[in-house]
Amino acid sequence: MWKCPECGREFEQEDHVHDHKKPSRSVDEYIAMQPESNKERLNAVRQVFKETLPDTTERIAYAMPTYWKGHNIIHFAGYANHIGIYPGDAAMRHFAPRLIDYKTSKGALQLPHDKPLPLGLIKEIARWCREENNRRSY
Numbered sequence: 001m002w003k004c005p006e007c008g009r010e011f012e013q014e015d016h017v018h019d020h021k022k023p024s025r026s027v028d029e030y031i032a033m034q035p036e037s038n039k040e041r042l043n044a045v046r047q048v049f050k051e052t053l054p055d056t057t058e059r060i061a062y063a064m065p066t067y068w069k070g071h072n073i074i075h076f077a078g079y080a081n082h083i084g085i086y087p088g089d090a091a092m093r094h095f096a097p098r099l100i101d102y103k104t105s106k107g108a109l110q111l112p113h114d115k116p117l118p119l120g121l122i123k124e125i126a127r128w129c130r131e132e133n134n135r136r137s138y
Contacts, residue, residue, distance in 0.1 A: 027058050027065040034078045041117060042078050045085070048119055049074065052126040067126070074129045082110040085122060087129045095125055 002014040024030035031042050049067050050058070053074075056067040064077035064086070075086035082103075089107045092099070098121060103110040109125075111117060 023063055024060050026060065030060060030065055031078075035080075038078045038083075038113070041083055041111075041113065042076070044117055044119065045076050045083060045122060048122050049076070049126055052123050053130055056130070069130075069133075071133060073133050074126055082112045083117075085109040085111065085125065087125050090132060091125055091129055094128060095121075 001010045001012060003010045024033060027046065031039055031046070034042055046058075046065065049056075049065075053067045053069075056069045056073055059066050059068055061068065061072055062075060064075045064084075066075045067073045074088075074091075075084075077084045077086070086108050087095075092104060092107055092109065096104075099109060103112075111122075
């Protein structure tokens with residue numbers, strides 16, 4: 001194990017490249033650490049997930065807010081220019097025709113800060129993720 005002399009975190013590899021900020025322990029703390037200009041949008045996404053996924057546990061996983069019920073359902077994160085929604089690659093394929101106005105990758109959707117949040121679409125994606133993940137056997 002290697003311990004970073006700057007932040008004190010431990011990693012398996014020596015000189016592991018990482019952010020020296022202390023990781024958030026809760027979604028409240030995660031949002032509190034974000035720039036003031038992003039907090040309202042992050043809270044709006046959080047509220048959609050809390051209403052749509054009431055039977056899940058809110059936690060931090062992969063250093064971002066996550067909704068979990070026996071496994072990760074969906075994640076979100078704040079960035080300088082966008083909010084990232086991480087529903088996974090199956091959801092991205094399913095919703096692809098409706099995401100043509102957004103930057104996407106295999107398992108992620110970027111919602112730029114200069115456009116209104118598509119809260120209805122976010123709700124549909126979250127509901128789909130919950131239903132599809134509930135069909136899996138773990």
